[in-house]
Amino acid sequence: MGNEHLERYRDIIPDFDAFLDFMCRPLPVTVRINTLKTSVPELLSRLDRLGIGYERMQWYPLGLRLDTEKPGRLMEFHMGLIHVQEEISMLPPVVLDPQPGERVLDLCAAPGGKAAQISMQMSNRGIVVANDSSSARIVPLRANLERLGAVNAVVTSYDGRRFPQYTFERALVDAPCSSEGTARRYPGVIAKCSVKRSIDLQSLQVSLLRRALQLTEPGGVVVYSTCTFAPEENEGVVSRVLDLADLESFTIPGLRSSPGLTSWNGIDYGEELVKCRRYYPHENNTGGFFVAKLRRRLSADE
Amino acid sequence: MNKETVVSMWKERFSIPEEVFDGYSFFRRGRMIWAFSLPEIPPFRCESIGMRVISMRESPWKPTTYALQLWGRYARKNVIDLDDEMARRFFAGESLVMRAPVERGYVVVTHMGSVIGCGLYTPGRLISQLPRERRILEVECLQASE
Known part of the structure; x- marks a missing residue:
């Protein structure tokens, strides 16, 4: 399945051979x-x-x-x-922890499983804006929200980097990524991954996350997640928004994880990046995921 | 859209208590009535706001299956509960030959107390009103597994 590409993670993923083995197994x-x-x-x-x-x-x-x-x-x-x-894709809304009555943004929402989960956590109160830039993905997004009974959901189709001004209490940025962590479901995905692709995606991911932070009130929570192992798309993105927000530690009892990386290939991301969490397929028998919890700075010096 | 009008529709047909709709507002767009959680529509260019709950295309008004799945469990009349075999057939889109102690018109169809969706009852017959895009959803479900 393109293990040569995954070899770049041998030194950062614990029990690497078990990892490679799980990457070839179908998902529950x-x-x-x-x-x-x-x-x-x-x-x-x-x-x-x-x-x-x-x-x-x-x-x-x-x-x-x-x-x-x-x-x-x-x-x-x-x-x-x-x-x-997918089991691990239920995690970002749990970390976001939206409350009934709040204003919540899901910036990259299609196909809508997480947005519907957010609606459910809010007991259909307040508002969740489920945005996705792709008009083709709006159809399944709307269908899922309607089937799941999300009365408090509004669907929009802006380019997330230019989402219009509004003030949210929480935001989820489940960013478009190289999707290495979905290889157990889509075995062909690794063949399309490369360092260049990750670096190309990074600027889009940084722009999306920065916009979400700008739209979130001081003290509000923004969760950044991807389904890739590539540090360029994970710690490499989060480290570039720490002028707007602070990282927060979180633990999910019953789910094994590894800390975020503080450096990679000679690039220093900073010590606080250990507060991010990495979820590997062989640790919980899931797909792969990365999750960071950020809190918008009280004194916004943009 | 006047909320009392919409709430009274649910109350008259299904005896759903008013409190079920606390915190929701309703608005009409074309021939559909939508439900939303906020009194005012947010200032975005929206693809959709909340959920379609009533179609005014038909006379009498017709509740959507998704609205009944949300609120139908509070209905105290015009509910038909099906056994396993009948539920399977109704779900597959079949019309069922049956008699039930309900009024002619749209009914909440349930199985083991959970709502399957909307049916149309005429004495002796129950006709499925489940959305036709059901099959499409099945395909999307595979993609939706994220």
């Missing part, structure tokens, strides 16, 4: 229970009746690993009781 089927339309006991009793086995996620009470091949064919999916969502 995972779903999120949508409490806007059902409850955990109600959904579990439906699965029991259907005879579908499940395992609950240790770190997230609404996450399930399902013993079924095609969860999108289940009646429960069309009823909006569940959403098919």
Whole structure:
């Protein structure tokens, strides 16, 4: 699957051979229970009746690993009781922790699983702006939000770098990235990855994250996430916005992770970058992810 | 759109208590009524705002399946609960030959107490009103797994 490219991470990913092994394994089927339309006991009793086995996620009470091949064919999916969502992609909204009544931005929202999760966390109160620059991706974004019952969601289609002025309490930037961490689902993805591609994506990612920070009120939270291992797209991006925000540590009990890198290939990112978290496939049997939690500075010196 | 008018529609047809709609506002765009969580529409160029809940194309007004999935569980009348086999057939888009103690018109169709969606009841028959894009969603679900 293009292991030569992944070799560049041998020194930073713990237990590297196990990592390579997991990268070739298919992902477990995972779903999120949508409490806007059902409850955990109600959904579990439906699965029991259907005879579908499940395992609950240790770190997230609404996450399930399902013993079924095609969860999108289940009646429960069309009823909006569940959403098919990769386990680790349920994490950024949990770190964001939006509250009912707040104004929240999801800057790169399609296909909408995380935006719908944010709506659910807010109990359909306040507003979540689900933005995506691609008009083609707006169709599935709207369809998912509607099926999942997100009444507090507004869909917009701005270029995220030029999202119009407004004040949010929280923002999620789940940035477009080289997607190395999705290789277990899309094995062809690694072949398209290169250092050059990561560096090309970096300027877009920095612009998106800076815009999200500018749109967030002082003291507000911005979560930056990607599904790639490339430091250029992760710590290399976060280190360039620390004039606007401070990094915050976070821990998710039940989910194994590694600290962010403080340097890479001779580039110094700064000591505080250890507060970011890296999630590797072999640590939790998930896809790969990077998550940083930033708090907008109180005194904005832009 | 006058909120009382919309709330009374749900109350008359399904006996859904008014409190269920606390915190929501409604507005009309074309022949659809949409629900949203804020009293005013935010100042963006929006692709959509909230959720479509009622279609005024039909007479009488028709609740959307997605609105019933959200609020139908609070309905106290015009609800039909199906057994496993009937639910499977209704979900597949079949019309069911059946009699139920409900009024003629749009009904909340449930299975094990969870809402499947909207059905049209005429004495002796229950016709599926589930959205046709269901099949499209199935394909998108694979892409939506992020």
